Amino acid sequence: MSQTTTTKAAAGTADWLDERLGLSRSVKGIARKVFPDHWSFMLGEVALYSFIILLISGTFLTLWYVPSMTLTTYEGAYAPLNGVEMSDAMASTLHISFDIRGGLLMRQIHHWSALLFIAAMAVHMFRVFFTGAFRKPRELNWILGVVLSLMGLGAGFTGYSLPDDLLSGNGLRIIDGVVKSIPVIGTYTSFFLFGGEFPGESIIPRLFIIHVLLIPGLILALIGAHVGLVALHKHTQYPGPGRTNGNVVGFPLMPVYMAKAGGFFFIVFGVVALVAATVQINPIWNYGPYDPSPVSAGTQPDWYIGWIDGGLRLMPGFTEFSLLGFTMSLNVLVPALIIPGVVTGVLIAYPFLEAWVTGDKREHHLLDRPRNAPTRTGLGVMAIVAYGIMWAAAGNDLMATAFGLSINDLTWLFRTGLFIAPPLALIITRRICLGLQRKDRELALHGHESGTIVRTAEGEFYEVHRPLTDTERWILVQHESPEPLELGSQVDSNGVDKPGARKERLRAKVSRFFFEQRVEPVTPTELAASHHDGSHEIIEPTPEHAAIEGSDRPTGHGHQPVGGS
Amino acid sequence: MTVDHPSRPTGSSEVAARHDALPDSFDNPGLPAHRHRMADTDPVAASRAERQVVGLFALSAAGTIFAMVAYFVWTPEGDFASIKSSTLGVGLGMALSLFALGVGAVHWAKTLMPDAEVVEERHALRGTEDERAAALEILRIGGEESGIGRRPLIRNSLLGALALFPLPGIVLLRDLGPLPGDVLTHTLWEEGVRLTRDPTGTRIKASEVTLGSVYHVIPEGLGDAEHPLEEKAKAAVLLVRMDRSNMVVNDPAREGWDVDGIYAYSKICTHVGCPVALYEQQTHHLLCPCHQSTFDVTQYCKVIFGPAKRPLPQLPITVDDEGYLVAQSDFTEPVGPSYWERGDR
Numbered sequence: 019m020s021q022t023t024t025t026k027a028a029a030g031t032a033d034w035l036d037e038r039l040g041l042s043r044s045v046k047g048i049a050r051k052v053f054p055d056h057w058s059f060m061l062g063e064v065a066l067y068s069f070i071i072l073l074i075s076g077t078f079l080t081l082w083y084v085p086s087m088t089l090t091t092y093e094g095a096y097a098p099l100n101g102v103e104m105s106d107a108m109a110s111t112l113h114i115s116f117d118i119r120g121g122l123l124m125r126q127i128h129h130w131s132a133l134l135f136i137a138a139m140a141v142h143m144f145r146v147f148f149t150g151a152f153r154k155p156r157e158l159n160w161i162l163g164v165v166l167s168l169m170g171l172g173a174g175f176t177g178y179s180l181p182d183d184l185l186s187g188n189g190l191r192i193i194d195g196v197v198k199s200i201p202v203i204g205t206y207t208s209f210f211l212f213g214g215e216f217p218g219e220s221i222i223p224r225l226f227i228i229h230v231l232l233i234p235g236l237i238l239a240l241i242g243a244h245v246g247l248v249a250l251h252k253h254t255q256y257p258g259p260g261r262t263n264g265n266v267v268g269f270p271l272m273p274v275y276m277a278k279a280g281g282f283f284f285i286v287f288g289v290v291a292l293v294a295a296t297v298q299i300n301p302i303w304n305y306g307p308y309d310p311s312p313v314s315a316g317t318q319p320d321w322y323i324g325w326i327d328g329g330l331r332l333m334p335g336f337t338e339f340s341l342l343g344f345t346m347s348l349n350v351l352v353p354a355l356i357i358p359g360v361v362t363g364v365l366i367a368y369p370f371l372e373a374w375v376t377g378d379k380r381e382h383h384l385l386d387r388p389r390n391a392p393t394r395t396g397l398g399v400m401a402i403v404a405y406g407i408m409w410a411a412a413g414n415d416l417m418a419t420a421f422g423l424s425i426n427d428l429t430w431l432f433r434t435g436l437f438i439a440p441p442l443a444l445i446i447t448r449r450i451c452l453g454l455q456r457k458d459r460e461l462a463l464h465g466h467e468s469g470t471i472v473r474t475a476e477g478e479f480y481e482v483h484r485p486l487t488d489t490e491r492w493i494l495v496q497h498e499s500p501e502p503l504e505l506g507s508q509v510d511s512n513g514v515d516k517p518g519a520r521k522e523r524l525r526a527k528v529s530r531f532f533f534e535q536r537v538e539p540v541t542p543t544e545l546a547a548s549h550h551d552g553s554h555e556i557i558e559p560t561p562e563h564a565a566i567e568g569s570d571r572p573t574g575h576g577h578q579p580v581g582g583s
Numbered sequence: 584m585t586v587d588h589p590s591r592p593t594g595s596s597e598v599a600a601r602h603d604a605l606p607d608s609f610d611n612p613g614l615p616a617h618r619h620r621m622a623d624t625d626p627v628a629a630s631r632a633e634r635q636v637v638g639l640f641a642l643s644a645a646g647t648i649f650a651m652v653a654y655f656v657w658t659p660e661g662d663f664a665s666i667k668s669s670t671l672g673v674g675l676g677m678a679l680s681l682f683a684l685g686v687g688a689v690h691w692a693k694t695l696m697p698d699a700e701v702v703e704e705r706h707a708l709r710g711t712e713d714e715r716a717a718a719l720e721i722l723r724i725g726g727e728e729s730g731i732g733r734r735p736l737i738r739n740s741l742l743g744a745l746a747l748f749p750l751p752g753i754v755l756l757r758d759l760g761p762l763p764g765d766v767l768t769h770t771l772w773e774e775g776v777r778l779t780r781d782p783t784g785t786r787i788k789a790s791e792v793t794l795g796s797v798y799h800v801i802p803e804g805l806g807d808a809e810h811p812l813e814e815k816a817k818a819a820v821l822l823v824r825m826d827r828s829n830m831v832v833n834d835p836a837r838e839g840w841d842v843d844g845i846y847a848y849s850k851i852c853t854h855v856g857c858p859v860a861l862y863e864q865q866t867h868h869l870l871c872p873c874h875q876s877t878f879d880v881t882q883y884c885k886v887i888f889g890p891a892k893r894p895l896p897q898l899p900i901t902v903d904d905e906g907y908l909v910a911q912s913d914f915t916e917p918v919g920p921s922y923w924e925r926g927d928r
Contacts, residue, residue, distance in 0.1 A: 052703040095661030116661055119654055123670045123677075155708050188857055191816075192873060195855025195920035205767070205922045210759040215766055215813040216856070220759075252705055260614030266703045267614065274696045281688025288682025295674020310816035311781050311799060311850065313858040315872040330855065330890060331874045338892035343926035349890045350855055350920070383705060415875060425875055426888050488612035495609045542605040 053275050054255035054268035058145045063279060065138035066241065067286040068131040072173075073234065075128040082118055084110035085226035087182065087219040096303055104307030107182040107222045111302060126294035132177060134290060136170045136322045143167060147368075147398050149385035151254045153378070157369040159247040162240055164365045169237045171322055176229035178320055181300070182222055185317060187308025190221065192330070199350035217308065257384050257496045259489045266383070316416055321409075328411030329353025332433050353408075375528050376500055389458070390497040392451035393532040396444040403443040407436050448535065455537035462486065462494040462540040463548040485549075495539045503529035614700065622694045632694035639687030643680050650676025763924070768917045770802075770818040772898060777803040778822065778847065778908040786907045787822070789842050797862045798822040800847065802910070817918055819850040819858060820898055822908070823880055825867055831881045840899040842908060847898040848884050849918040852876055854891035856920045869895065893921070 036042045053059075086106035092099050094109070095116040114121035143163060146152055152160035175193075179186045194216040197208045213220030252266045261267050269275055305314060319327050330353045337348035372394065373379070388395040410417075411432040418425040465485035473479050486494075505526040508519045621628035653672025659665045710718065731738050778787050781799040784806065792798065800820040808814045827844045841847075848869070852859050857873035867880040868887070876889035884895035896918050899911035917925055 050701075052701050055700075095659065097661060116659060116666060119659060119669055120673050122659075122666055123674045126670070126674075188873065191857060192855045198920050198922040199855075201923055203923075205763045205924055208922075209761060209763050210756070213760040215810070216816055217812055218760075218810075251708070252703070259612045260700075260702070262611055264705050266705060267700050269698075270701055274692050274698075277688045277692035277696060281685040281690075281692065284681045284685030284688065286685075288678050288680075288685055291674055291681055292678035295671050295678055308812075309782070310812060311801070311819040311858055313860045313872055315861060317872060327874075333890050335854070335876065335886050335890050335892040338921060340925075340927045344923055345921045345925040346923075347892075347921040349892060381708070415872065426877075429875065429889075488609075489615050492609065492612050496611070539608075541607060542609055546605060 048249070049272040050270045051249065051252075052266050052268045052270055053253050054261075054266060056256055058149075059253065060282060061138055061142035061145055063282055064286055065135055065142055066245075067283045068135040068138055068290065069237065069241065070283070071131040071287055071290055072128060072135060075124050075131065076177075076230065076234075078124045079114060079121075079128060080230060082110055082114045082121070083107070083180070083226075085180065085223045087217075087222045099303060099306070102307060105182045105222065107180060108302070108307045111181040111183075115303065123291075123294055126297075126299050127290055128177075129299045130294050130297075131290045132174055133321060134286075136167070136174055139163075139167045139170055140322075144398065144402070148388040148391075148395055149254070149256075150382065150391055150394065151385055152369040153382040154369075154373065155251055155381050156247070156254075157373075159244060159251070160369050161366050162244045162247070164362065166237060166240050166244060168362065169233055169240065173229060173233045173237065174320055174322055176225045176233065178323075179225050180222060180229065181302045182308050183302035184305040184308050184312065184314065185300075185302070187217065187310075188313055188317060189319060189323075190217065190308075191310070192327075196350055196354040199347035200355070201344075201346060201351075217310070252383070254383050254385050257387070257493060259492045261384065263382065263384050316419070318413065318416070324412040325405050325408040326354055326358060328408040328414075328432070329357055331414060332408070332411050332429065332436065334433075372532075375503075375525065375532055377503070378500075384496075387493075387497065389451040389454040390499070392448045392455070392535065395451050396448040399447040400440040400444040404436060404440040407432055407439060411436075452535060452537055455539075458494040459537060459540050462491050463545060491545075495541075497539055499536050499538050500533050501536070502526070502533040614702070617699045620694065620698060623698075629695065632690070636687050636691045636695070639683045639690060643683035643687065646676050646679030646681075646683060648676075650674075650680060652676075767817075767919075767922065767925075770913055770918060771805060771808060771814045772802055772818055772820075772910045772913045774910065774912050775903070776910045777903070778820065778900065778910065779803045779805075781819065788906045789845060789902045789908055790906060792822065792824045792845050792908075794824055794826065794844070795864050796824055797864075799850070799860075816856075817851065820847050821850040821859065821862070821869065822847050823862060823867070823869075825880065829867060829881050831879075832883065834883060837883065837897060837899075839901070840897055840911070842900055842902055845900065845908065846880060847900045847908075847910075848878075848880070848895040849898065849914060850895075851919040852891060853886075853893040853895060853918075854889070854920060859895060 032041070084106040088106050089103050090106050090109050092102050092104050092109045092112060094100070094113055096112055099112065111125075114125060116122070146160065146163065179190050194208055194212065197211060198204045200207060208216065211221065211224075212218040213224075253268070255261050255266055255268065258267075269278075306312075318324070330350065333349045333353045335349050337352065338350075339346055339348075386394075388398075411429070414425055414428045414432065417423065418428055465483040468482045468484045470482040471479055472482055503526045505522065508515060508523065510516050622632045623629075650673050653669070653676050657665060657668040657672045659669045709715075726732060778798075778800045779785055779802070780787060781801045784801070784803070786803065787798060787800070798821070800822045801815060802818050802820075805811055805814055805818065822845060824845045827841070850858050850860065852871040852873070854871065854874055854876050857871050859869050859871045859876070859878065861870040861872055862868075863870065869878040869880060869884060870876075871878075871889070871891070874890050876891035877887050878884040878891075878895050879887045882894075883897060886892060886894060896914045896916050898914055900908050901911050903909045
């Protein structure tokens with residue numbers, strides 16, 4: 019009876035909503051939308067969920083945090099700092115940590131999920147890059163992702179500074195130095211940013227409003243667009259039997275994905291809560307309030323700023339110079355602003371660059387296995403290695419103390435490594451990819467090694483290979499292997515370069531770089547030939563096979579396939 | 584499948600000739616047959632899965648209650664131990680509550696909800712030719728009705744006005760801060776200002792500064808300045824004493840800037856402004872902990888390693904009648920990180 023009452027109530031509500039919102043149409047359109055299943059598709063979800071955790075925990079923190087640099091004398095639960103002069107921002111952060119129950123937990127949840135947010139975005143970006151998911155029609159969504167990760171960095175940096183402790187204050191001091199290095203407008207920008215000379219009394223409230231309103235608002239809007247485009251394009255899928263460029267195979271949003279994705283949010287939140295409950299992060303009471311004179315040795319920024327800090331450490335000082343009475347601080351400008359700017363530009367341009375090289379104008383909904391795009395994979399690993407070296411360089415002082423090494427030697431090692439290791443990474447990764455492709459070919463052609471050694475009547479030994487099923491083989495042979503661009507005639511009848519010839523030559527050159535080294539996927543012809551030319555599979559001879567094998571068997575070494583004899 | 588394979592050379596033309604019946608590429612074998620899970624076929628397994636899900640949800644509820652109890656039981660009292668128990672109690676309760684809820688939902692989806700994969704067809708994103716033509720027509724009519732093409736004056740004046748209207752928004756930001764002026768070239772140091780210890784503010788007698796010692800120094804009266812933090816950010820000084828004979832170079836222009844081997848240098852790094860706070864007594868090197876710029880005191884704090892370019896500015900000091908260290912003047916050049924207008928000063 020209660021069942022019918024509930025059903026009636028639900029039906030009534032649904033009816034009410036549909037007549038006002040046309041909800042039935044949306045439900046019909048969205049609720050059974052199919053999403054493919056793969057663990058790597060959860061990386062973006064982790065980023066989304068950690069952002070939601072950031073919103074929740076951040077709102078909690080704003081209930082007590084005071085974004086002011088007005089000096090006050092700390093009187094609170096944390097005895098060692100009692101009577102110390104500090105800003106309201108620092109005092110209120112201490113208040114949250116020591117007087118508000120659950121306050122320290124929330125601070126730690128907020129900080130840990132911020133680290134996770136940016137890490138998840140980075141790994142999600144790796145996945146999208148290495149699988150070629152950025153290709154048409156998803157180039158715009160790739161750009162949205164790049165902008166989102168920049169916003170993430172901005173959110174992290176602005177939030178990091180808010181407690182106004184010694185560590186973050188020194189971070190701000192570095193920002194001030196970086197801003198001042200900008201040619202022409204740097205000094206003015208610094209004075210406008212800080213409301214006068216560093217540190218001033220304006221920067222914390224300004225960073226606060228950027229951190230809690232501007233950036234989260236933009237991130238929310240961008241996430242809306244990002245996820246909206248995923249729904250519009252339908253999710254990409256990995257190649258596999260039954261999966262084509264024209265379909266999407268997976269589970270419906272309602273109910274499976276609602277349960278899985280909803281559950282996964284709670285799992286991510288649970289893990290963050292567990293880490294926050296057990297692992298201390300940013301103990302500002304150890305650092306004390308900001309003071310321009312002291313500094314703690316072995317200071318480390320949050321991980322995502324590390325590569326820029328590392329770049330600042332590596333860039334040699336001689337790159338600063340004065341000309342006509344003006345100072346150009348390339349030693350600061352290049353690592354802190356130019357390199358990040360160039361990286362952003364390259365990231366945004368990459369989908370278009372690759373499309374230009376391949377000349378491919380088709381839609382791509384099937385993902386590449388990274389090995390099947392050796393040059394792209396190599397470039398990606400090259401970028402990660404370069405990033406990793408700059409990032410590791412930010413820990414050169416800690417490495418020097420931990421391993422008893424000279425910090426100067428380490429710095430030189432990183433400086434040299436930054437130029438040598440990335441190209442090496444490209445070459446090695448490409449070789450590994452090509453090797454894996456050859457292994458795939460080998461497997462597709464000859465099947466699994468069975469471990470069974472058979473002796474023929476003639477006394478010859480061979481290992482029996484178990485051929486792959488069609489389903490097993492498909493993943494190894496489904497991909498394309500683009501060939502390098504053939505350059506047509508570059509000159510017109512008068513022997514003069516055709517318009518655009520130089521551009522075409524460049525394109526052919528880049529295309530050779532991308533596709534010269536290649537391994538073709540196995541074709542049915544090759545497979546048939548390999549069965550025929552004396553491989554050792556157990557083959558139930560289809561009539562076709564029998565015919566091939568019957569027609570002309572090579573003499574001498576042709577092993578009659580066991581099943582076929 | 585719209586993917587088309589480029590034609591490729593086969594290993595042997597003879598083989599190719601024999602197999603021209605074969606396609607260029609393999610055909611997609613199609614979805615493999617669905618394999619049922621235990622819970623799909625075995626009612627016992629299904630009800631076991633159901634119990635597991637319910638158990639996880641119950642565990643989650645228990646975690647929630649634990650978190651709330653912990654909130655009231657372990658009250659922070661200002662010491663680390665109580666803060667730790669409070670954080671740990673509430674945090675572990677929340678973690679259990681959230682994690683078990685999530686695992687329960689996922690387990691439910693994986694064991695009991697249908698796991699047969701569904702196929703949905705994709706459709707080209709591009710509109711059909713008819714749709715595109717209709718869209719173009721709509722835009723054309725819109726443009727025509729507005730008359731924007733026929734009345735270029737309206738169009739151009741509109742573009743001009745649109746280009747101008749954000750300008751007040753930029754001008755209004757002018758009062759974000761004062762113009763730099765020459766404040767970056769001055770500090771609180773001037774002739775006769777006493778050197779005092781940071782942070783206590785006690786004066787320093789030259790006789791107290793023993794060989795090999797290092798002092799963190801601020802100008803006397805810093806606390807009474809209008810903006811003490813800003814002043815400190817420029818005026819912080821590091822004082823070291825070493826044997827004068829250690830000096831590798833001698834600059835006649837700086838004759839008399841030290842007091843019997845007591846040298847005062849700006850503590851603000853010329854790279855990006857961190858305090859250069861590490862002094863290696865043996866080598867007379869000053870090291871910035873942020874980016875490892877290394878300054879050699881025996882060469883007037885010349886940069887010998889790292890990303891900084893310029894030496895740390897030296898503060899000329901002397902002793903007053905009472906034997907206290909005092910400044911002879913302000914720094915003779917701007918301290919801290921480089922900036923565009925700094926030039927060769």
